[in-house]
Amino acid sequence: MTKSSKEILKRLSLLSEVLGSPKSSGDERQQVIDGLEKSSSSTNVWLSLAILNAGYPTGAEVGEARNLLRVAGGQKFLDTVLNKLTSVEPVEFEIIEDAVVVDVMHTANTELATGIQRVVRETVSRWSQEHQLVLATWTLDRRSLRRLTPAEEDTALRGAMPPGLIPRSESSKILIPLRGRYVMPELGAEHWRTARVSALAEYTEVSAGLIGHDCVPLTTAETTGVGMPAGFARYLSAASRMDRISVTSVASQAEYGGWKEMLHGIGFEGPELRLQPLACEISLPTQSELESFESQHRTTELPLVVVVGSHEPRKNHLAVLRAVEKCWDAGLRFEILFIGGNSWNSQRFDNRVEELRSQGIPVRTASAVSDSDLYSAYKIARFSVYPSVNEGFGLPVAESLMLGTPVITSEFGSMADIGRGYGALLVNPRESDDIARAMSELLTDDKLYEDLVAASLSYSAKSWDDYARETWEFLGA
Numbered sequence: 052m053t054k055s056s057k058e059i060l061k062r063l064s065l066l067s068e069v070l071g072s073p074k075s076s077g078d079e080r081q082q083v084i085d086g087l088e089k090s091s092s093s094t095n096v097w098l099s100l101a102i103l104n105a106g107y108p109t110g111a112e113v114g115e116a117r118n119l120l121r122v123a124g125g126q127k128f129l130d131t132v133l134n135k136l137t138s139v140e141p142v143e144f145e146i147i148e149d150a151v152v153v154d155v156m157h158t159a160n161t162e163l164a165t166g167i168q169r170v171v172r173e174t175v176s177r178w179s180q181e182h183q184l185v186l187a188t189w190t191l192d193r194r195s196l197r198r199l200t201p202a203e204e205d206t207a208l209r210g211a212m213p214p215g216l217i218p219r220s221e222s223s224k225i226l227i228p229l230r231g232r233y234v235m236p237e238l239g240a241e242h243w244r245t246a247r248v249s250a251l252a253e254y255t256e257v258s259a260g261l262i263g264h265d266c267v268p269l270t271t272a273e274t275t276g277v278g279m280p281a282g283f284a285r286y287l288s289a290a291s292r293m294d295r296i297s298v299t300s301v302a303s304q305a306e307y308g309g310w311k312e313m314l315h316g317i318g319f320e321g322p323e324l325r326l327q328p329l330a331c332e333i334s335l336p337t338q339s340e341l342e343s344f345e346s347q348h349r350t351t352e353l354p355l356v357v358v359v360g361s362h363e364p365r366k367n368h369l370a371v372l373r374a375v376e377k378c379w380d381a382g383l384r385f386e387i388l389f390i391g392g393n394s395w396n397s398q399r400f401d402n403r404v405e406e407l408r409s410q411g412i413p414v415r416t417a418s419a420v421s422d423s424d425l426y427s428a429y430k431i432a433r434f435s436v437y438p439s440v441n442e443g444f445g446l447p448v449a450e451s452l453m454l455g456t457p458v459i460t461s462e463f464g465s466m467a468d469i470g471r472g473y474g475a476l477l478v479n480p481r482e483s484d485d486i487a488r489a490m491s492e493l494l495t496d497d498k499l500y501e502d503l504v505a506a507s508l509s510y511s512a513k514s515w516d517d518y519a520r521e522t523w524e525f526l527g528a
Contacts, residue, residue, distance in 0.1 A: 055139040059133065063080055071086065097255050101195070106192065107251060109246040109247060146229060152228055152232070152234070153175055153184050153236065156239065166443070167237055167264055168237070171207070174519045176209070177519035181519075184527070185226065186207060187226060193241075193244070197224060228251070228255065232258045232526070233257050235248065245285040246289075252289065252293045258294050261526075262297050263443075264444070268283035269283060271440055274440060293322045297525055301468050302464040327525065329449075330512055334422070336426045344423075355432045356433060357388050357428045358371055358437070361397075362401075362416075366391075369399060370480065372414070375490075381487075381491065386415065390425060429450060430455075433494070434500075435458045437451070437460045440461065441464060442464060444465050449469050453510060453511070456474075457504060461478065475507075476493065
């Protein structure tokens with residue numbers, strides 16, 4: 052018997068067991084045929100394709116195979132699937148009977164801490180301490196889920212990236228979920244990922260849910276990278292097959308609610324949406340931390356203005372730079388620090404920073420700063436600026452307010468929901484003149500400034516412990 056034959060026999064034996072096939076014949080192949088003909092359900096078709104092909108099928112593949120099984124019978128179905136196998140490499144499987152599988156592919160492979168990744172780490176790390184769950188990523192062939200390696204788990208939960216590339220193992224067991232739940236707390240818009248997640252949610256006995264951060268790639272597609280709107284549309288297609296979505300703000304609830312209404316046009320009820328606003332926690336920086344920040348990041352004794360966020364078009368940092376120039380032209384003097392890494396299409400931001408520096412305007416940038424430096428920046432700053440054109444929540448707005456630092460932010464969406472009445476000066480983010488006006492007021496109007504400081508100190512938010520508990524009860528229980 053060849054290695055391929057042994058591997059096929061092993062997969063047939065596992066499939067027979069999973070299908071609960073009668074054992075009377077003693078022939079694994081016939082047992083699989085008997086099991087499929089006893090129940091030609093979509094779940095059994097999905098399981099057959101996932102095990103025999105050693106990879107999750109797409110919805111189209113499940114539909115085609117299900118029709119073949121019902122029309123031509125179990126033997127023709129099995130012959131067709133096996134005949135299409137071009138290579139049968141040894142693979143190990145892990146059957147997941149009844150567990151929560153949490154897909155953290157992106158977060159497990161980067162030490163970056165963008166808003167979404169921060170939410171994932173704060174939430175999933177708490178889930179893992181309180182509950183039994185399976186932390187998963189996708190295999191190198193992008194066809195199935197596997198458990199995280201220890202190094203990946205450390206990165207997913209704590210953002211600790213080891214030197215060099217995270218080791219991956221092709222011999223890792225493929226996860227075959229029979230029941231339980233699948234949860235995607237991050238944004239997964241890759242076409243190969245969404246196609247398989249969609250089928251998993253629709254055709255198996257696994258319930259599925261996700262954290263819906265925002266619908267930015269649809270509502271403000273012009274601010275996203277090429278290809279993201281199309282990928283996000285497929286992400287939403289997969290989400291439509293799920294049963295629960297936790298939304299992070301009133302604004303994201305409105306976006307996902309509008310999308311859910313559209314599903315009625317194709318006869319779908321859509322998943323249950325539950326508003327579960329994000330948490331925000333900060334720690335007051337110590338005197339030594341403040342002094343350390345000053346020594347590393349201050350170049351003048353002028354008032355400091357802080358802008359937090361990656362330098363992508365949606366964050367609107369070019370408008371902030373135009374406002375900075377207007378204020379300096381008007382005789383106002385301050386230094387400004389942008390905290391955040393480069394993103395797609397950030398070259399114009401870099402070029403503009405250099406232009407302002409050449410004019411003697413103290414514009415600085417810093418990336419990958421520690422939490423203590425971030426909180427020190429907020430605390431030392433006279434105010435922060437966050438005029439994004441679209442956000443699912445807007446953590447920098449909440450963080451600034453919790454440290455008693457007024458913030459200039461957008462007059463709509465989640466940012467206005469957070470800041471209105473709590474020390475925020477709301478502006479039209481699409482008008483740099485309006486941003487410049489607000490900056491001028493906070494630099495020159497001490498009465499307004501003191502009123503906003505007092506209002507910001509009354510802002511409070513839920514803890515990450517509370518947020519993790521709420522989302523687990525909805526998505527994981």
